[in-house]
Amino acid sequence: AQSVTQLDSQVPVFEEAPVELRCNYSSSVSVYLFWYVQYPNQGLQLLLKYLSGSTLVKGINGFEAEFNKSQTSFHLRKPSVHISDTAEYFCAVSGKGGSEKLVFGKGTKLTVNP
Amino acid sequence: NAGVTQTPKFRILKIGQSMTLQCAQDMNHNYMYWYRQDPGMGLKLIYYSVGAGITDKGEVPNGYNVSRSTTEDFPLRLELAAPSQTSVYFCASTKGGREVIQYFGAGTRLSVL
Numbered sequence: 001a002q003s004v005t006q007l008d009s010q011v012p013v014f015e016e017a018p019v020e021l022r023c024n025y026s027s028s029v030s031v032y033l034f035w036y037v038q039y040p041n042q043g044l045q046l047l048l049k050y051l052s053g054s055t056l057v058k059g060i061n062g063f064e065a066e067f068n069k070s071q072t073s074f075h076l077r078k079p080s081v082h083i084s085d086t087a088e089y090f091c092a093v094s095g096k097g098g099s100e101k102l103v104f105g106k107g108t109k110l111t112v113n114p
Numbered sequence: 115n116a117g118v119t120q121t122p123k124f125r126i127l128k129i130g131q132s133m134t135l136q137c138a139q140d141m142n143h144n145y146m147y148w149y150r151q152d153p154g155m156g157l158k159l160i161y162y163s164v165g166a167g168i169t170d171k172g173e174v175p176n177g178y179n180v181s182r183s184t185t186e187d188f189p190l191r192l193e194l195a196a197p198s199q200t201s202v203y204f205c206a207s208t209k210g211g212r213e214v215i216q217y218f219g220a221g222t223r224l225s226v227l
Contacts, residue, residue: 101159
């Protein structure tokens with residue numbers, strides 16, 4: 001079984017500042033890792049994913065994440081945030097193969113202030 | 115290009131009432147999922163299906179039932195609504211195999227009073 005811990009429930013930042021949203025996972029098998037974003041009153045949209053290969057993955061809207069197997073982490077970063085990045089961000093993990101069930105973290109609310 | 119469509123968007127139920135949340139996808143995906151989202155708790159898997167006629171329980175199945183008679187549709191049934199089922203429900207689907215990204219519907223916001 002897998003589990004995901006998002007270390008910060010809320011992250012306030014100023015516009016144009018860098019941001020890092022932290023995610024740690026636990027699994028006894030190899031995993032796929034995902035970051036999803038949820039804007040207010042909307043569904044979830046995929047930001048980026050790690051399946052294999054390069055540990056640094058780039059996603060939409062200027063976000064990137066780095067898979068660190070030894071630290072079991074998959075932190076999300078953006079060098080300069082915009083007001084429009086205000087949303088809730090979810091880290092998720094699934095085991096490779098089988099039913100592709102996702103296990104989600106509890107989410108991090110990113111608030112970008114002017 | 116509809117993707118995953120959920121109906122209704124909002125619903126208020128009285129305790130003990132029943133209802134079905136509808137989910138349909140037009141991407142010919144094999145796998146479909148139902149999640150519930152509660153504030154500060156992330157998303158929890160209720161039920162999933164790996165193909166027509168095949169369903170299985172997720173982490174929080176109590177109080178819910180599902181069926182999958184076609185590839186496209188995956189309805190979620192609440193038989194005797196309880197206040198603890200007040201939540202936002204999301205349906206998702208994926209092709210499976212090498213395609214592992216799940217695509218989400220816009221959600222159904224349910225209140226049980």
